[in-house]
Amino acid sequence: MAATADNTLKSSTRQMIKQGFIPHLTTSFPFSSSSPSRTFSSPPPPPPPPQTLFQLISDHHTRRESKLSVDDHRRIKLQDRLSKLLQEPPFGGDVKLTVIARDGFKVSMEVHKSVLAEKSRFFAEKLRGESGISHSVEISDCDDVEVYVEAVVLMYCDSEDLKRRFRFTAERVSKVLSLLKVSAAMMFDLGVLSCLEYLEAIPWTEDEQEEVISQLGHLQLHHDYASEVLLRVSSDLSTTARADDIFTTLISSVLLAKDDKSRREMKALLYRLLKEDASNDSSRIDVSKGALYHLCHRCISSLVLCLSEATGTEERPDRGVIMSEITREADNIQWIVDILIGKKIGDEFVKIWADQTELARLHSKVPTIYRHEISRITAQLCIAIGRGHILVPKEIRFSLLSTWLEALYEDFGWMRRASRTIDKKLVEDGLSQTILTLPLFQQQIVLLKWFDRFLNKGDDCPNIQKAFEIWWRRAFIRQYSPEADNSQLQITLCDYPN
Numbered sequence: 001m002a003a004t005a006d007n008t009l010k011s012s013t014r015q016m017i018k019q020g021f022i023p024h025l026t027t028s029f030p031f032s033s034s035s036p037s038r039t040f041s042s043p044p045p046p047p048p049p050p051q052t053l054f055q056l057i058s059d060h061h062t063r064r065e066s067k068l069s070v071d072d073h074r075r076i077k078l079q080d081r082l083s084k085l086l087q088e089p090p091f092g093g094d095v096k097l098t099v100i101a102r103d104g105f106k107v108s109m110e111v112h113k114s115v116l117a118e119k120s121r122f123f124a125e126k127l128r129g130e131s132g133i134s135h136s137v138e139i140s141d142c143d144d145v146e147v148y149v150e151a152v153v154l155m156y157c158d159s160e161d162l163k164r165r166f167r168f169t170a171e172r173v174s175k176v177l178s179l180l181k182v183s184a185a186m187m188f189d190l191g192v193l194s195c196l197e198y199l200e201a202i203p204w205t206e207d208e209q210e211e212v213i214s215q216l217g218h219l220q221l222h223h224d225y226a227s228e229v230l231l232r233v234s235s236d237l238s239t240t241a242r243a244d245d246i247f248t249t250l251i252s253s254v255l256l257a258k259d260d261k262s263r264r265e266m267k268a269l270l271y272r273l274l275k276e277d278a279s280n281d282s283s284r285i286d287v288s289k290g291a292l293y294h295l296c297h298r299c300i301s302s303l304v305l306c307l308s309e310a311t312g313t314e315e316r317p318d319r320g321v322i323m324s325e326i327t328r329e330a331d332n333i334q335w336i337v338d339i340l341i342g343k344k345i346g347d348e349f350v351k352i353w354a355d356q357t358e359l360a361r362l363h364s365k366v367p368t369i370y371r372h373e374i375s376r377i378t379a380q381l382c383i384a385i386g387r388g389h390i391l392v393p394k395e396i397r398f399s400l401l402s403t404w405l406e407a408l409y410e411d412f413g414w415m416r417r418a419s420r421t422i423d424k425k426l427v428e429d430g431l432s433q434t435i436l437t438l439p440l441f442q443q444q445i446v447l448l449k450w451f452d453r454f455l456n457k458g459d460d461c462p463n464i465q466k467a468f469e470i471w472w473r474r475a476f477i478r479q480y481s482p483e484a485d486n487s488q489l490q491i492t493l494c495d496y497p498n
Helices: 002-020 053-065 070-085 113-119 119-127 145-154 161-171 173-185 191-203 204-219 224-230 235-239 243-255 260-275 289-310 321-342 347-354 358-361 366-387 394-418 423-435 440-460 465-477
Strands: 095-101 105-113 135-142
Touching: 002 173, 002 289, 053 260, 070 145, 095 113, 105 145, 113 119, 113 191, 135 145, 135 173, 135 347, 145 173, 145 358, 145 423, 161 191, 161 440, 173 204, 191 224, 243 260, 243 289, 243 321, 260 321, 289 321, 289 358, 321 366, 347 366, 347 394, 358 366, 358 394, 366 394, 394 440, 423 440, 423 465, 440 465
Parallel strands: 095 135
Antiparallel strands: 095 105
């Protein structure tokens, strides 16, 4: 009779363990402070006072009628997942393993010492001793009980089973990283390898990529496959050294592209990538200043050639194609100038553009409908100078206006009407500010010429009367004349005793 009762009790206890819940441990296996677990256990709470039958019925109805909280739903789902996990391996061994969450929630299971010792170097060290001795082990203060339980379940799988499990469950990256962390803490090498293989094979979002890099950097795994995983986001020195060539090739391809729609899309894409701010990263892979200016010179040379052919005396059957090439090359230069300004290396281009007297001469002989895109380059530079994004000496600023301001005036009406991307006020403000950075006598030369042109052209000429007003006040109303400094600077030398 006693034997039967004892067997019934053991069967009942094993069933409770299999479902994952037991009230508390009777003994604990001591772990060192360097282990991924602690061995303290909170004492069980005092039993509640007995309730009357009426109170029990009332509480039952109250619980049914009240809505479950978010935490209650989460706990119920967790218990369901744990119950399924604990039904998988053939539990019932000689080690009672209890995993306790930070909020006191606990899960217990009977596992085999031989499995733990074979799969985990940590448990192999901690569970050394005579065979036949039962152990009781706690892993306390866990941030995710489910992950710890699943890591133990995975110890019952061989290599192929693990691969199959990951493949068919399609785990999230964050879940695999959690399993990787726990497996590394338990020195579960096969689990670590399986997690790394899965991470290497599946796609990541950009947010997941940051998680992977952060976790692998934190764990500092000395594992060859960890390096394989990071190959997706790191490059060797040879790739870095070729970055400038790669960027130059990409930009050159865009400049020569045949399909206009694809060309616009790739221009926007490369501009966005090149503009990404990584100024604090000295090892940043980037296109060099020399490469960009080489492309600028190439485009300007091509533009001069197109204009020369377009203004030739001979009648050409391909004249329409040449005119289209003028627009195209001007657009190419605008794009590269945008990149130079964004990277704050556009100063040199202002001088290059100011020196294009032959190009400006040819420009005046081409119909406005084809040439106005060239004047947008001048407008770009004036806006950048007016905003302080380009800093060049006053001689270069005046040279730029001397070479290209007439062309900008001539094309302004077409620029304003033909392009939706032109902001009239932005161009006028940039031009005004550029003029006002010049010495006062040069401001006078530029603004008096503008005054006559604006009277005759109206809206087809930039309206920079605000700059005119500022110049007028500087020149005639608030004249500044430096006062002579009659003060004398006196220096007194004193010898101090040693």
